[in-house]
Amino acid sequence: MAVIIRKWTEEDIPSLVKYANNINVWNNLRNAFPHPYTEEHAQSWIKSALIEEPTINFAIDFDGEAIGGIGLIFNKDVYVLSAEIGYWIAEPFWGKGIATEAIRQMMEYSFYYFDIVRIYAEVFENNKSSMRALEKNGFYLEGVRRKSVFKNEVLMDDYIWVRLRPY
Ligand SMILES: CC(C)(COP(=O)(O)OP(=O)(O)OC[C@H]1O[C@@H](n2cnc3c(N)ncnc32)[C@H](O)[C@@H]1OP(=O)(O)O)[C@@H](O)C(=O)NCCC(=O)NCCS
Numbered sequence: 001m002a003v004i005i006r007k008w009t010e011e012d013i014p015s016l017v018k019y020a021n022n023i024n025v026w027n028n029l030r031n032a033f034p035h036p037y038t039e040e041h042a043q044s045w046i047k048s049a050l051i052e053e054p055t056i057n058f059a060i061d062f063d064g065e066a067i068g069g070i071g072l073i074f075n076k077d078v079y080v081l082s083a084e085i086g087y088w089i090a091e092p093f094w095g096k097g098i099a100t101e102a103i104r105q106m107m108e109y110s111f112y113y114f115d116i117v118r119i120y121a122e123v124f125e126n127n128k129s130s131m132r133a134l135e136k137n138g139f140y141l142e143g144v145r146r147k148s149v150f151k152n153e154v155l156m157d158d159y160i161w162v163r164l165r166p167y
Contacts, residue, residue, distance in 0.1 A: 003101040005058035005070055005109070008049040012059055012066040016042040019067060019090030027152065028127050029088060054113060060089065060102045067093050070102050072110060072119070082118040083110065099133040107137060107163065117165045124149055125157040134161040 008016075019025070021037035034041045049057050057071035070087035074080070085106060089099050110119060121139065123130045131141075139161040149156040 002061075002063050003098050003105075004061050005102055005105045006061050007055055008046045008057070008059045008066070008069075010046055010050075013039065013042045013046060015066045015090075016045065016069075019092075020069075020088070022091055024091050025088050028124055028130065029086075031151070033088075058106070060087070060098065062093060062098060068098070068102065070106050072106075072114075074114075074116070081116050082120065083114070083116045085110075085119050085121050094129070099130070100136050103133055103137045111165055111167075118162060120160055120162040123159045123161060124151065125159060131159060131161060134163075137163065138166075139163045 017037060017039050020033075020042070021035070023035065026033055026035040026037075049055075056074070057069065059066040060068035060070055062068075068087065068089040070085070073084045073086065075082040075084070085103070087099060087102060087106075089102075107119065110116065120142070121130070121134055122145075123134070125144075140163070142160045142162045145158040145160065147155045148158045
């Protein structure tokens with residue numbers, strides 16, 4: 001299986017629109033992720049990804065096609081050595097181990113290039129496959145923020161999964 005994380009390019013716009021415009025993807029993400037996901041959203045995402053330096057948002061490439069995204073959000077102030085990881089995979093490709101492999105590559109990159117000591121993910125309570133992909137990458141469950149997420153008119157818990165710098 002050829003999964004790599006790589007820079008976004010303008011050629012990815014059609015696949016980005018095709019795969020990101022999916023309610024089942026959006027349901028597990030924050031509302032900042034657009035829905036419906038239009039061509040304009042894809043263009044503006046890729047425009048900003050192209051000028052990003054250093055790269056913190058990657059396309060997840062499966063056999064030559066961008067079928068998802070993975071990125072970091074650096075924290076500020078006293079939390080400056082922490083970063084949040086976020087990712088999504090196109091629905092037709094779920095359950096093939098792709099998120100697990102993309103997270104593995106992203107962790108290697110992140111701890112190599114940045115001084116951060118803590119990478120964490122915030123996962124909605126129903127998203128067991130995301131939690132499992134994190135667990136397989138050495139993340140542990142640090143805590144649960146009860147009723148912290150309000151999405152689709154439903155109140156949910158949020159699971160905080162963490163991995164600390166190993167060296
Ligand atoms: C969550 C998501 C990234 C998972 O991607 P994926 O490529 O399907 O994940 P993987 O195949 O690498 O791993 C999934 C693991 O979860 C397991 N799993 C799937 N459904 C499960 C369930 N209901 N309960 C427990 N484990 C489950 C799989 O069996 C697999 O584990 P295994 O290898 O031990 O068998 C993908 O579904 C997605 O993009 N969803 C929408 C956006 C999203 O949720 N992003 C993450 C926000 S935190």
